[in-house]
Each structure stands twice: as structure tokens, then as C-alpha cells.
Amino acid sequence: MKPRVRFAPSPTGYLHIGGARTALFNWLYARHTGGTFVLRIEDTDAARNSQAAVDVILDGLRWLGLDWDEGPLTGDATGPSNGDRGPYFQSQRRENYQRRVEALLSRGLAYEHEGAIKFKMQREPILIPDLVVGEVLRKLTDREEVDPDFVIVRSDGQPVFHLVNVVDDLEMGITHVIRGEDHLSNTAKHIALFNAFGVKPPHYAHIPLILNGDGSKMSKRDQGASLASYLDNGFLPEAVINFLCLLGWSPKENREKLSLAETIERFDLPQILRHNARFDYEKLVWLQGEYARELSGDRFYECAVHAFGKTGLDTNKFPLEYVKAALDTCKGKIKMFSELPAYAGFYFKDEIVYEPEAAKKSFIPENKPRLEKLRDAFSRLEKFDAAGIETALKATAAELGVKVGALVHPVRLATTGNPNGPSLYHLLEVLGKDKSQARIEKAIAALS
């Protein structure tokens, strides 16, 4: 029997990075085993549910590329869906729960208490077989010793999480429950419920949680807790996926960067770690750089234009060829697209601002005649291309008896305003002879 796994988020208005990883692990397991990945929306708490909140989840999963075989097609609870085990919104499954509760009631396994319905929980410790953690013997806590029974239907008629979660897993034929370790203790309740329904519980695999970089627990308000923040900050989904895989799972063989295909092939439950992992932002950025470097020209262009747009700089005012050529000089140099406006903004601005520290170093009196000589050399160039520029610059340096750096630094500053950036020869070519010379001229004037 092929595995059937599910991701069952509650639409709270955002998708937690830990939830995204849970979805990822489920998805990977389904793809690795040829099983089915089900998406179920746990919207029993009507008060805080909305279609927009569901869309956040769907959009997040789609951005990561985690496609679901069964589940909703839109955020509309009554809308279309894939799969024949629906509905996939808990708000649409009231009758299922009612039927199950009545069955428990009629068999004396549940009872009414102050308007609510409580499940008669067993008093003995429950053994939880877990594919990741091993066998866990869950004993009763002191409070549970007093009263182990728990509410499955509220006094207002709303069924409670433990009940609906189990009923849905049961009726949707879920074989493996892969979820956060925060559910481990509660699993005793779920197993008891399955037993009460006379059904063998699914296999459980509780995965470790993701903690903040400082080791504290990651709550909704923490930086980077929301998956959407990675999209907003210009991260590539493949980098986020790769990074998330490395948190709590190891591909072994000292591998770090893995394609999705390789990950699917290697992923399995036994290699999942048992301890929580801290979120290492620096390593994510490194992976981002790795993937950004090998992006196709088109995608690099799209991401870059988006990044410029966010700072209010509209590259559409420039010829497409110019923009593409400009961005080509940045490829492989930056990790985050958010660096781009500062890194390459000089291509698209009329007025450039000199970085003060660099100006102090490069805009010194002795560099004035050097820049003038270089300007003259450039003016004699028929073809203002990288090779010609390089030759001219090096020849000028030789004539002056200075190192090329003595010319490179002031020219870079004059034309870009920055002490570093893309290859000087290439950026000058892209900038063009007129703009380059005008900027050099301006710097010379500033040196007077």
C-alpha cells in the first residue's frame, strides 16, 4: 500500500517556517515513496478563518513548489478540489464528526459533561511507536491522573482538534502522520481515539522543531517566522527548500547543496534528527548565493527588476538591452537581490553619490592628472568595449608609472560612487562612453 501523508495547517493568516518544513517533509516522503500528499485545511475555528488566510497557505506551498495530490484548488472552503476523500476543509465535514461522536456516545466511550462531550480516556500509559523518536511510553501527568478525559465537542457544538484530526486522518486513509514534535505528547490521545473507533492508528513520525538562532522558541512574531517574509526579502524558493531540508535531516556523505531530485531520492524518515535545530540565517544566505549564481539570465533579470522596483527605481525607463547588460555584470557577484540597488544602482541614476570613505582615499590631488590622462586615452577609443578599455587603462597606468589599481579605484568611484562593484571594464562598457566620460569629467572637476 502506497503511503498517504498530509499537511493539515490551520489558516491563521500566515504560514510558519516550521509548518512549511513539515509540509516539505511530508511532500518529500510522498514523492520518495510514490505516495500521495494530501492538503487538508483545519478551519474548525471559524472565528479566525478566512479565504485570504487559506490563500496564504496555498500561495506559500505553491511558491515552494510543494504540489498536493489531493486537496483544495482555491481558498474557498466550498470551492473545487482534487481527490475523492474530501471535503478537504474541516468546516465542511461536520456530519462526519457528528456521526463519529454519536458512535462513541452510543458505545459509552464518550459522555456529556456540562454541555460538552468528553472522551473517556484510558488511565493506563500509552505506548507511542514513532518512526523518528522510537517507542515513547506516555504516562499520565498529575492533572490527567485526576481526570484524563478530554473534550471532543465544545458546548457550542464545535468539534475539537483532537477529534477532527483523528477522524479526518482515519477517513482520508492517512498512513503516516509526519508532524512537529509539539504533537508528540498529544499522540496518546489520538491513539486512544483510533482504538475507540476500532481502527489501527497510522504510523507516526514526529520531527524536531525549528528554534530561533539564539535557541529560543520561534513564535509568530519572531523575525523570519513567516514563510512569506522569505519571498518578500527576495529569497529563491530552491534555496529555502534546500536550507529547510538541512534542518533536522541529513543527506549524509557531507552533502550540503542538493537538487530537489537528489533530495527526493535520498529523503527518508530514519535520517531525521531527533533534536531541535536553530535557524542559521547566514547559511540560508550562503545557499541563496549559490542558487542566485546559477540562475538563468531570465530569472535573474526578473528577480533583479523586482528588487529595483521595491526601492522605487523603475528599470523600464531604460532600454531592455541596457538593463540586461547591466545585470549581467552583477550575476555571480551578489547573494541577495536586495543588495542590487546599492550595488548596481549607478547604472540607472543620473546623479551618483560618492561613498565618503572611498572618496577620501581616491579623490586625492595627485589623482586629478591621472584621471585626465585616462579620460584622454578613453576619448581616443574607437570602440568603447571592455577589452579596449582594459588595454587603454593599463597602457595609461604604464605611461604614468603607476599600478593599475591607482587608476582603477578612482575611476570606479567616479563612475559608480562605490569602492567596489562589478568588473570595472565591463561596467564602463555597459555604461557607455558618453556617460562614463561625463562622470570622469565630473570627478575631475570635483578634484579641483
Add this chain to the structure above:
RNA sequence: GACCCUAUGGUCUAGCGGUUAGGACACCUCCCUUUCACGGAGGUAGCCCGGGUUCGAUUCCCGGUAGGGUCGCCA
């Protein structure tokens, strides 16, 4: 308070009784080089503590400590 899980450099991790404890990020040094980045070569840094078991423990067991989770008419 009770119950459950966990513990290798700052971080992510390999390790599954005998290893010079390996890799990656970050950091430092040097090389390459038009800057930066990339790439290359080095470097600093680790088995939480205490008992056992064993000829021998990072590895197995117990305890402690620390971190995380759960005990809701939240999910």
C-alpha cells in the same frame, strides 16, 4: 507541578565501543585578481556534567543540568 523529547566547535551536521572526531556556514590568514564576489591553500574552535558497564567510552546504562514540547470547551 507532572509527563514527554533532546544534548558533537558560535550554527547546521557526519559518527553508531578503539577515529589525528570528518564536512558545511560564519570567522581569521595567505594566494589569485581591476574592486568585490568566486575559486584555491591554511587556521582558530567541539563530544554538557557526574557516576557506572567495558581492556577501552563521543558512542551503551543511570542520575544531574540545560533547552524544547505537552498537560485547553486553541490548532
